[in-house]
Amino acid sequence: MSLRILVGCKRVIDYAVKIRVKPDKTGVVTEGVKHSMNPFDEIAVEEAIRLKEKKVAGEIIALSCGPSQCQETLRTALAMGADKAIHVEIPSKEYDALQPFQISKIIAAVVKKENIDLLLLGKQAIDDDCNQTAQMTAAQLLWPQATFASKLDIEKNFALVRREVDGGLETIKVKLPAVVTADLRLNEPRYATLPNIMKAKKKPLVKLLASSLGVDLTARQEVVSVEDPPVRKSGHKVESVEELVKDLKKLGLA
């Protein structure tokens, strides 16, 4: 068995950065801010590589949609072990107005073009927090979906997936080809070593345009405003447990 795997890699503001909302309320400041691969996507890339190491997967293709800087994110995926990368270039201005809806159509087009058996994505991007792209792509392709995976086993023509759900865990079986989204506990992503980072520079990175994939990028939603959340009033430190319990009792909470 040698599955062809496509893995999505979104470039997002690094998870440790404290973001700033723009004063004109149109979005958050992204210029000059540290970006990295979406943490959930790193887990998806790692899982794809592990499947290759287990000889379940053949070729691993990393995909990113967005402005030219996405190529850095793709190089990271190549340094981790992906074989080839596809960058669907969308200029910043246009990209800002896109939602998972349009991205899912782009991904579905690439999946068809590349004859993919398994699409691995992160369960959500930590910037828009949508948690939609994979489910929508599965719908575009009429493939089954296994979201929030914490364990993935590939059998002959299906995948056995343990999912993290509200009350605990559940296991489902989905027919291949399928879409799987990675939850945090699927694996521990590896670090790219320096020799692998050097090697990644020589790996193929193909550039495509959304228009050449025949995808309509008309926005379906308009962002009216982006604002700071309300600030909590600062509290105070108490000296003893007694004082704490007294305060809670005063509030009727204990």
Next chain:
Amino acid sequence: MAMSNLLLKSKFFSKNSIARLCLQRFKSSLVVVQHDNVKFAPATLNAVTAASKLGEVTCLVAGHQCNQAATEVSKITNVKKVLLADSEIFKGFLAENMTNLVLKIQKQSNFTNIISSADSFGRNLIPRIAAMLDCASISDVTGIKSEDTFVRTTYAGNAIQTVRSKDNIKLITVRGTSFEPSKLDGGANVPIEKVEVDGSEDAKLSEFVSQDIHKSDRPELGSAKVVVSGGRGMKSGENFNMLYDLADALGGGAVGATRAAVDAGFVPNDLQIGQTGKIVAPALYIAVGISGAIQHLAGMKDSKVIVAINKDPEAPIFQVADYGIVADLFKVVPEMTSMLKK
């Protein structure tokens, strides 16, 4: 129409309110209910509240041997009709089969809004239905400004986004903690209508195998009045018993955890609170041995009162805590528990 003539003649109705009534009549919301065939998930009550702001509410209860869940749903105030689809096809609530069912219902009934709670059930299902209807979807809605304008958070709750949808059908998931729960009205006589299931709903793409649901008689995290939460500082799973004792002393709260505590194997994954876990907003949140990373704060910073117990005075959790105590949790927690029991 006699009814509208009556309304026009009545001095109690202004032109505006008639317009609003007419609008209301054409807007309809389908709430796809998460349940375990017996009870509905508590967040359903909040989802119904949100849905009723957008139109007349119909609830869909699909599952296997789920009569009882449908009966319970019919008692929710604001629900006008319950659709019941009972078949083995919906065992495990697989997204592929559930989507086919909703598409079939939508074809007949043309709902203007399709809504579910923003939990693992709704998040899995709603975007798939949206894409099949060629619509975008709005996740984790925290506010409804008008029939097409919604509020949600991005960047782990650090930015509040207002979006206007241009789609004819609005597909949304609702953050439970942002909407009041609808009341239960035992006396209401809401019709339960059976949906004919003829097998065409079965996509034959997926299969439910098994589940390992963590049973607990404590209140559900999302709707608990008190949440006591532990982080890496708890050091072990056994030590979480201290938190259960404290929750009991506070009248029976729920216990939550940080990602670190779950990753370390102290507690199961479904207790995780944060950007990628559960979102809670209880009256009282007690953070024990939790530093307060951005990703954790995303899940609890709308709590009414936050108490932090941490030995590191520099821990970021103290920046959002109303009451903080800088001390060893292994001393503070038992002391607090015994003091509360008095």
